[in-house]
Amino acid sequence: MRSLRTLRVMLLVTAAPLLLAGAGLMHPRHLTATTAGHWAALHIALLPVFPLLVLGLLVPLWGRPRPDAEGVLTVVCWAGCLCFAAYYSGLDAVAGISAGVVVDHGVHGAAGRLFVVGDELGRAGAYGLAVASLATCAALWRRCGVRVLPGAAVLLVSCWSFVDSHIFWPRGVFTMLGFAVAFALLSVAAPRSAEGVRERGRPTKRG
DSSP states (O other), X not given: OHHHHHHHHHHHHHHHHHHHHHHHXXXXXXXXXXXXXXXXXXXXXXXXXXXXGGHHHHGGGOSOOOSSHHHHHHHHHHHHHHHHHHHHHHHIIIIIIIHHHHHHTTOOSHHHHHHHHHHHHHHHHHHHHHHHHHHXXXXXXXXXXXXXXXXXXXXXXXXXXXXXXXXXXXXXXXXXXXXXXXXHHHHHHHHHHHHHHHHHHSOOOOO
């Protein structure tokens, strides 16, 4: 039963990065008049997918924050996830959908400025995801101990790569696969730690 529950959690947290990795294989390398329609359509399809990347951080910390250091880290994670969802969606809308549409309709000179704005939004979102990831790793370290280290290491390397790789082949695709691996590892560690917290919280019999 426990292994089935863990498998369901793994499927939940890895679905978004795996979908994004697959989309990266189809993502045009450059925005041109030939690829503009595909470029815009792909970013429209991905608009609801990118925010789901944060499930890999939210699910291991699921529950009401407690009034302690772990609770503070959980709230920091939430704030970082909100920053990512808002600003990275802005990147998709500006440098993805808008830039694709203007190039597809032959509007000259606009795409460059849209890319500048989109890159700024994307960096803000990626930094928010990195802050959320650091907070998640710190919270799970307090709860899990050394079990969190493999997932945390892969997660932080993926965050570093994500800042400028987006989902472009090849590095962006491997970055998304890195997130999937990291989230799977953290989902394996977190349920055990949660059970340990409950065990430590139970009153002991005396006498």
